[in-house]
Structures are given as structure tokens and as C-alpha cells.
Amino acid sequence: MYLYDQYDQAMVDARVAEFRDQTERRLKGALSEEQFRPLRLMNGLYLQLHAYMLRVAVPYGTLNSRQMHALADIADKYDRGYGHFTTRQNIQYNWIRLEDAPDILADLAAVEMHAIQTSGNCIRNISSDHFAGAAADELVDPRPYAELLRQWSSFHPEFSYLPRKFKFAVIASDTDRAAMKLHDIGIQIVRNHAGELGASFYVGGGMGRTPMIAPCIRDFVPLDQLITYAEACLRVYNRYGRRDNKFKARIKILVHELGQDEYTRQVEAEFAHMLEQGIEPPLAELERIKGYFEQPVFESGLAADFDRSDPDFALWADRNTHAHKAAGYVSAVISLKPVGGIPGDASAAQMHLMADLAREYSFDECRVMHTQNIVLPHVRIADLHALWTQLEAAGLGSPNLDTIEDIIACPGLDYCSLANARSIPIAQKISQRFAQSGRTAELGELKLKISGCINACGHHHAGHIGILGVDRKGKENYQLLLGGSEAQDTSLAKITGPGFDEDGIVNAVEKATDVYLANRAEGERFLDTYRRIGMEPFKEALYG
Amino acid sequence: MAEELGTSPDEVQFRFRDGEPVDHAAVTVDSFLDQSNATAVRIEPGDDARALLPHLERLALVEVNFPVFGDGRGYSAARILREAGYVGELRAVGDVLIDQLSSMRRCGFDSFAPDKRLDEEDARAAFERWPEVYQPAADARRPIWAKRHGQD
Numbered sequence: 075m076y077l078y079d080q081y082d083q084a085m086v087d088a089r090v091a092e093f094r095d096q097t098e099r100r101l102k103g104a105l106s107e108e109q110f111r112p113l114r115l116m117n118g119l120y121l122q123l124h125a126y127m128l129r130v131a132v133p134y135g136t137l138n139s140r141q142m143h144a145l146a147d148i149a150d151k152y153d154r155g156y157g158h159f160t161t162r163q164n165i166q167y168n169w170i171r172l173e174d175a176p177d178i179l180a181d182l183a184a185v186e187m188h189a190i191q192t193s194g195n196c197i198r199n200i201s202s203d204h205f206a207g208a209a210a211d212e213l214v215d216p217r218p219y220a221e222l223l224r225q226w227s228s229f230h231p232e233f234s235y236l237p238r239k240f241k242f243a244v245i246a247s248d249t250d251r252a253a254m255k256l257h258d259i260g261i262q263i264v265r266n267h268a269g270e271l272g273a274s275f276y277v278g279g280g281m282g283r284t285p286m287i288a289p290c291i292r293d294f295v296p297l298d299q300l301i302t303y304a305e306a307c308l309r310v311y312n313r314y315g316r317r318d319n320k321f322k323a324r325i326k327i328l329v330h331e332l333g334q335d336e337y338t339r340q341v342e343a344e345f346a347h348m349l350e351q352g353i354e355p356p357l358a359e360l361e362r363i364k365g366y367f368e369q370p371v372f373e374s375g376l377a378a379d380f381d382r383s384d385p386d387f388a389l390w391a392d393r394n395t396h397a398h399k400a401a402g403y404v405s406a407v408i409s410l411k412p413v414g415g416i417p418g419d420a421s422a423a424q425m426h427l428m429a430d431l432a433r434e435y436s437f438d439e440c441r442v443m444h445t446q447n448i449v450l451p452h453v454r455i456a457d458l459h460a461l462w463t464q465l466e467a468a469g470l471g472s473p474n475l476d477t478i479e480d481i482i483a484c485p486g487l488d489y490c491s492l493a494n495a496r497s498i499p500i501a502q503k504i505s506q507r508f509a510q511s512g513r514t515a516e517l518g519e520l521k522l523k524i525s526g527c528i529n530a531c532g533h534h535h536a537g538h539i540g541i542l543g544v545d546r547k548g549k550e551n552y553q554l555l556l557g558g559s560e561a562q563d564t565s566l567a568k569i570t571g572p573g574f575d576e577d578g579i580v581n582a583v584e585k586a587t588d589v590y591l592a593n594r595a596e597g598e599r600f601l602d603t604y605r606r607i608g609m610e611p612f613k614e615a616l617y618g
Numbered sequence: 619m620a621e622e623l624g625t626s627p628d629e630v631q632f633r634f635r636d637g638e639p640v641d642h643a644a645v646t647v648d649s650f651l652d653q654s655n656a657t658a659v660r661i662e663p664g665d666d667a668r669a670l671l672p673h674l675e676r677l678a679l680v681e682v683n684f685p686v687f688g689d690g691r692g693y694s695a696a697r698i699l700r701e702a703g704y705v706g707e708l709r710a711v712g713d714v715l716i717d718q719l720s721s722m723r724r725c726g727f728d729s730f731a732p733d734k735r736l737d738e739e740d741a742r743a744a745f746e747r748w749p750e751v752y753q754p755a756a757d758a759r760r761p762i763w764a765k766r767h768g769q770d
Binding site: 309 | 687688689690693694697718720724725740743747748749750751752753754755762766769
């Protein structure tokens with residue numbers, strides 16, 4: 075994985091010094107809260123309901139064991155002994171003191187990490203496929219391109235005060251595991267007919283209160299023009315994105331209002347101009363970065379099967395692993411979704427254990443998934459049982475990847491100052507309900523996502539089943555949505571009808587799954603059945 | 619006669635060019651385009667900096683106004699002017715704060731007239747904050763990738 079050289083280290087060290095200075099000016103009153111706010115936000119520090127929250131960047135979700143240990147240490151030293159992994163492949167700490175924030179950034183810098191641009195109206199952490207470098211179906215490892223973009227976008231002088239936040243995702247497989255088309259810019263690395271690698275640009279996707287699927291505005295940008303094209307996309311947005319209404323300020327609104335063709339025309343004109351400016355890093359820089367993402371040396375002749383005599387282990391191994399490009403290996407997913415638990419939370423002890431397991435079984439590497447789980451990308455099938463035994467003992471062995479228990483949920487009203495309703499208790503009740511009824515396995519792949527407000531941090535628009543918490547006359551109310559997908563068949567979920575109270579929404583989810591089970595054809599997932607039979611049968615069961 | 623706008627040389631707190639600050643009353647972009655003799659102009663966030671490009675040779679001063687620091691359109695305006703070869707004074711005015719100085723400098727501003735005077739020491743530290751830069755912009759700084767690969 076990528077390692078800092080003296081330049082990268084100098085940049086994060088300068089940032090720590092800058093933020094220490096800014097925090098001191100705030101604490102002594104030289105900066106007003108209004109002036110300090112955008113500065114702390116650009117360092118990932120939010121003021122939440124009860125305390126400051128610090129969001130730490132995990133570029134494209136990749137961590138080594140030293141970094142995961144450091145994250146655990148921060149949880150112990152500055153927080154309440156746990157952290158929360160997010161849908162942007164980052165980690166958040168919810169109980170931070172402002173005075174400690176510069177020290178935390180210094181601790182992060184010591185392990186080549188930071189919180190730069192994890193908030194604010196700037197280019198945020200670049201996300202990617204959590205199985206990058208391991209998946210059997212990928213064209214190339216997408217992370218070198220994400221790292222190139224990370225460096226270009228860090229402290230970009232022109233794009234630090236955009237109309238609104240800006241999120242990139244980079245993938246390199248036809249199977250989309252990163253919700254690529256639901257980002258401000260989604261990039262897919264592709265090969266053209268001449269056999270050359272390049273980038274397809276999808277611009278103007280997003281969730282939030284106006285969900286949109288990004289259209290492809292250019293199907294092939296040569297790799298030696300990648301940064302220049304991104305710069306052109308951003309400049310048009312910075313100049314013409316709406317600033318009169320923060321709810322209409324994302325690039326998706328600009329692309330929508332101008333129309334895809336006109337936005338593309340403006341980008342192409344800016345791109346032609348930008349090509350004259352010589353802003354593109356040389357391909358040698360991309361090659362240098364690629365050197366850090368060399369494939370580990372995989373053993374050959376390994377066993378492709380495992381001993382199925384322990385049914386609990388066999389269930390976990392079947393459900394929580396993903397096909398690997400090297401024979402005898404899999405990617406193994408550590409579920410952070412124990413039944414009744416808080417999705418994405420991990421204790422310091424669990425983080426230390428995951429770090430040790432990454433070192434022991436996965437070439438010293440682990441990944442944060444946007445589904446709020448952790449993956450060990452390169453595990454020998456022969457080691458799975460030993461791995462599972464240790465996970466199970468630590469409460470990390472839930473065999474529920476991609477099931478109805480594998481819920482994405484935002485922090486909701488338990489933490490977030492924007493939320494209208496709690497998300498976590500709904501997730502807890504749903505996972506308990508289905509674990510108790512034993513339906514989880516029968517339902518198969520079913521992606522359920524919960525947001526506690528319209529900002530959609532819990533990706534409810536993209537859930538096979540989505541839940542949106544709203545405030546109705548001072549009471550929490552939950553709307554049910556069906557039919558979303560964040561995969562390569564991206565679709566936006568539709569609301570079923572009137573909302574439900576806290577217990578009602580759990581019952582409603584169960585009723586929706588009953589409709590699926592009663593109607594499904596051979597081999598159909600929930601989403602497939604919904605797409606075939608439509609909303610009506612579900613409405614009838616829910617409201618009839 | 620168009621209404622005269624703009625900052626006076628007294629209001630310029632930081633300047634990174636030789637000679638005295640340009641002392642011309644700036645006019646709006648619309649007024650500038652209507653007048654053949656104006657030599658100073660003030661760009662507001664909604665103005666298109668490219669409208670000025672045919673007239674760069676007669677401009678001695680461009681002020682770019684930041685009514686609120688969070689409106690970042692002025693950064694693009696500045697870079698567009700520099701990319702087009704404008705070599706005159708480029709002055710950031712308005713809600714110009716310590717923590718935007720280094721980005722503004724990188725986008726080509728060489729003169730700063732903040733609404734509220736800034737602490738000199740804090741500002742110096744801000745201008746000198748970044749030992750390296752990741753990307754080329756309107757200044758002469760070599761990006762990290764150029765240093766890594768021995769490029770000028």
C-alpha cells in the first residue's frame with residue numbers, strides 16, 4: 075500500500091501545525107466560532123449534539139496494522155474506547171475535546187494519516203472498491219488512480235471553497251462495489267478498443283434530498299489527462315454551481331439544470347484550455363504510485379476448499395468471503411453488524427485484534443468498506459478457520475454479509491445535530507427481529523439502509539429496502555422505500571406511502587419481506603422480485 | 619460616469635510586487651466594458667472574468683471582491699486571469715482572512731486589502747505555511763511531482 079515520502083509527510087506535518095495554531099487562536103478568542111467553523115470542518119472536526127466529532131480520512135479505505143492500532147489507541151486515549159466506521163470508508167470519533175484535536179492529528183500524522191478535507195466544501199476523501207487489488211473481476215487495482223487524485227485534491231488552492239462538498243469514487247471493475255454513480259464524480263478505469271487504459275467520467279450523482287444517478291459525460295479520458303479533466307470538471311462547478319441555496323449547491327443540481335450536454339460542453343471547453351496549462355503530473359508519477367500497490371507474492375498450490383464439519387464456521391465462510399484473483403485465497407469480511415449492535419462501531423480492543431489479524435493473515439492490510447464493515451483482502455482459505463475462531467471469540471464473527479442484518483445506518487439523532495430521528499435503534503430492532511425469526515438466511519441478499527434525515531448519510535435511496543427518519547409534528551416517523559441499488563444496476567428507491575412509528579417500521583419491513591417470499595421466482599433476490607412485480611403488492615400488504 | 623469603487627492604496631495590507639500599489643478607482647465589469655479608458659476593474663463573484671480577457675493590456679489593477687470568505691469563485695477568476703497572461707496587480711478585497719491567504723497567493727493574487735486588518739504575525743505565518751505544494755497553480759511553485767521526477 076501507499077507509503078509517504080518526505081514530501082507527503084511534510085504536508086501532513088504542516089497541517090498539524092496549522093490546525094494547532096488555528097485552535098489556539100480560537101481558544102484565546104482571536105477567531106470567532108463563525109470564522110473557526112470552516113477551518114475546523116476542513117480538518118474533519120464537527121460540533122455535534124453532545125461533543126466534537128472528529129472524522130479521520132482513510133484514503134480509499136486502506137489501512138495497515140500499524141494504522142489500525144493507532145486508530146484504536148486514539149479511541150482509548152481521547153474518546154470513550156470505540157470508533158465508528160462510516161459509509162465514506164472513514165472513521166469517526168464522537169466524544170472529542172477541542173483542546174485534544176491538534177494532538178490527535180499529530181498522533182495520526184505519526185502513522186501517515188490525517189483528517190484533511192474530511193469535511194467542508196472541498197474535495198473529500200477519495201473512496202474506492204473495498205476489494206481493490208484482490209477481486210477476481212477487476213481490470214486493474216483502482217487505488218493508484220485514487221491516490222493520484224488524493225494528492226492533486228489535497229490543499230487545492232482553487233477548490234477549497236466550492237459551492238458544496240465534493241466526493242469522488244474510483245473503481246476498475248464492471249461490478250460496482252463503491253456506489254460510483256452516486257458520487258459527485260465517479261470514475262471507472264476502463265480499457266479502450268486499442269487496449270489502452272483510461273477513465274470514464276460520471277458526473278453529477280448523489281444522494282441527499284435530491285438523489286440523482288450520474289450520467290457518463292466522457293467514456294474515455296486518457297490516463298495522461300486524468301487530472302486535467304478532473305480540474306476542468308471542478309472549475310466549471312466552482313464558477314457556476316449554485317451558491318444561493320445550500321440545498322441546491324451540489325454539482326448534481328448544476329448538471330441537471332444546465333443539462334448533461336451543456337455541462338459537458340463547458341467542461342470540454344475548459345479542458346481544452348487546461349491542457350495548455352501543463353498541470354498534469356507525468357505518467358512517471360502514476361507509475362511511482364503504482365509501485366506501492368504491487369500485488370503481494372501469493373503462494374501457489376493452496377487448497378481451494380475448507381473443512382465444512384463445523385456448520386457455524388461453514389456458514390460464515392460461505393457468506394462473508396469474496397472471490398479472489400489468486401487461487402487458494404479469498405477476501406474475508408469482518409462484520410461490524412452484530413445482532414442488536416450499532417452498525418459500524420468497533421471497540422478499541424476489536425480494532426487492535428483486527429490489526430493483529432490483518433498482519434497475521436492478510437499481508438498487513440485491511441480495508442474499511444462503505445457498508446461499515448472491515449475486510450481482510452488476501453486471506454488463505456486454509457487460514458479461514460483460525461481467523462474465524464479468533465473473530466468469533468471477540469464478537470466479530472457475525473455471518474451476515476449482504477443480508478438484512480448487514481444494515482447501513484447513519485449515526486442519527488443519537489449523535490448528529492442535523493438528524494430528525496434516531497437510526498441506530500431501528501437498525502438494532504430490525505437485526506434482532508430477523509435474527510430471532512431465523513429469516514435472515516432465507517431472505518438472502520437484502521441491502522437495508524437507514525438515514526436519520528433527508529441528507530441520506532445512511533444511503534436510504536440506494537437500499538433494496540430504505541428507511542428515512544423524519545420529524546412529524548415533533549415525533550420520529552419513518553418512511554419506507556423500496557427498490558434502490560448502489561451497484562452497477564444503480565436505481566433510486568421509491569417511497570411506499572405514509573410513514574410509520576418506531577415499532578411500525580420494523581413490522582413494515584417484515585411485511586415487505588413476506589411479500590417477497592410469497593412472490594419470488596427461482597433465484598430472485600428481494601430487489602429482483604420488486605423490480606418484476608412492482609410496488610403495488612407491497613403497498614397492499616402494508617396499507618391494504 | 620460610473621460610480622467609483624475599489625480600495626485605496628492605504629487599505630492594501632500585503633503586497634508581493636514592486637512599485638507602489640496601483641491607485642486607480644476601480645469600476646464594475648459592466649462599466650469597464652463600456653469605457654475605453656478605465657484601467658482598473660472590480661470583479662464580483664458572479665462576474666465572468668473571461669469577459670476581461672480582450673482588454674488585459676490596458677488593465678493595471680484587477681480587484682476581486684470576496685463579500686464572504688466562503689464564496690470561492692474569486693479563486694477561479696484570479697487563476698483565469700493569470701492563465702491568460704495578465705501581469706498587472708491582482709488584489710483580493712473584502713472578507714479576506716488569515717486562513718485563505720496562502721490559497722489566494724497560489725491562485726495569483728499579489729495584493730491584499732482585507733476589510734478588517736489582519737494580525738501581521740499570523741498572516742506572515744500563513745503565507746509561509748506550506749513547505750511544498752501538490753499541484754501547479756498560478757504561482758511559480760514547483761509541485762511535489764515535479765520535484766520527485768526532477769522536472770523544472
